[in-house]
Amino acid sequence: MLHACGALPIMADAPEEAAEITANAAALTINLGTLNPARAAAMLKAGQEANRHGIPVVLDPVGAGATAFRRETAAALLQSVRFSAVRGNASEIRYLAGAHAVCSGADVSAEDALETLQTSCTIAKQLAEKTGAVIMMTGEVDLVTDGNTAYTVKNGHPLMSRITGSGCMLSAMTAAYHAVRPEQPLDACLTVLCANGLAGETAAERMTAQDGNASFRRYLTDAVFNMTEQQLEEGARYEIFR
């Protein structure tokens, strides 16, 4: 997905080198999925190094509230690293904001999904103020806010929840978008949400009767690869949310 949008990815998860790799990067994504103690240490070092160099950092708090280990790691990261953006589902964002959340894994709980958009927005704005990051709460309708302005994004397709790593890929793309627009983080987040959702719609249009979620995954990446500015401008469906 990063190659699809023109970025050059490198993965490094050892505390021995994560900071050094980060110093040469244009952006950093920290993803809590498949957490272990060495990775947690690497995340802290990489995040702090990125801050020292003014490199944008995106947090994907996968299953943030699901275990004590993830709760502690997320708390340590938010305390020690300044994030440009945090991208999670409703359960993850609610947990980080300190709101009641039901987290049992990587997916949003039915209870949290029922949350009204207005309450979601209040919670996301609280987290934005608390962290200084742009908050992206993704779901059927995506919400993005820097604490002042909030947008909803209606691009997307239900099949995006039937593939592994769709949230992780979006978070990584968010970092790539921040790399090219580091001074306008809200703009970068809004753009990547529209682009990713629109790619989901384009991918869904290619689906045949025999195609399933594996084909959809391929079409999604292909759609990001082929996306043009014109296509994005015509297809983006977002509005200011008050």
Added chain:
Amino acid sequence: MLHACGALPIMADAPEEAAEITANAAALTINLGTLNPARAAAMLKAGQEANRHGIPVVLDPVGAGATAFRRETAAALLQSVRFSAVRGNASEIRYLAGAHAVCSGADVSAEDALETLQTSCTIAKQLAEKTGAVIMMTGEVDLVTDGNTAYTVKNGHPLMSRITGSGCMLSAMTAAYHAVRPEQPLDACLTVLCANGLAGETAAERMTAQDGNASFRRYLTDAVFNMTEQQLEEGARYEIFR
């Protein structure tokens, strides 16, 4: 593949959180592939937690006899965790049953493949009795037994042995099937063997002259995604083995 069959997967391999993640899961797969000491500890903790909560546990003993480290880990797991099902190839199941086996890696040895079905069945039944688990021995013809009843399944396609992780995906699917039918483990195992094999047949029918194993892999997942009850009932090829 788990998303294809309607499940919601999460991977957690750190001893710090594997048990806590498991407590909220509907089923657990323990897979010995890419083993390391931290993962071995996490497997034990997760398996025991699953047992405490009555959550079905499936073991995929990848290359079980191939190294001392895998032999010891497999022995520790079988001693401390009650498995609902164990899915392996002939070499792996033979090794766990204590029969002579030639294990050099993740693939079945030529010697073990020549094993007659009758001997395989005796060995599988022994392992079922020893462990209390349903045993699935997969190969050209699959064999499944709870120690009393045994079935052979003839669904499948040779291309399934030309993709990485086909056994691992089947084991993970087996856990998903146990999640929805925890009281009928033999039935769940028989069903998933037929469904997976039938998906292989459906996938093979889509292959064009230019397609290779990468396309086959995509078609296989797509076929699981699109499988209907009617298709499974009409296409399943199994019989009781005496």
Added chain:
Amino acid sequence: MLHACGALPIMADAPEEAAEITANAAALTINLGTLNPARAAAMLKAGQEANRHGIPVVLDPVGAGATAFRRETAAALLQSVRFSAVRGNASEIRYLAGAHAVCSGADVSAEDALETLQTSCTIAKQLAEKTGAVIMMTGEVDLVTDGNTAYTVKNGHPLMSRITGSGCMLSAMTAAYHAVRPEQPLDACLTVLCANGLAGETAAERMTAQDGNASFRRYLTDAVFNMTEQQLEEGARYEIFR
């Protein structure tokens, strides 16, 4: 990709078993991507075990010069293990040869890409003499040398640089080719470079307007799966480089 070319892959990265797994293998690939201390230890043990058994070993020095940790690991490996082949991009090979190199990650730096072919060849020959390995320096034009003879390979397609792991897959395939031709390492390296590059060309021909890098990745593996001797003989584009 290894299944595509008829090999049977197994991954093992724990020092507890890497040597034992290697002893039963026909070839070994050591890949520095996503390095950590346990993996570095496993690489050393596996490489030394392979040497003891006369099993060919291929090194992929991913980002070799990018961090102190990778520099130290690469140095330790080159000191303790005899490699049959080393496959890297211009930056990685330059670094290992002791030439000035700008390494910031997994990709070749713009500065190193401007290197003339003649200088590249001199550097690659130096590294071949220093290590006793066949050196494969891949890029727009690939260069391969055993220190005496050098070939350039012009097969390939620009899309190969737009997918993740194309270099890693080539290195793994190189090990498979060495497994069947252990006595002719230069020949094996030249053949796999032509085969892989030709597969890239075949894959590019399948691309439709909607296809992107995800489709290309699938087509590339498919092309290796379907490659015939005749196709390779007719399509290979290599020449001796003086």
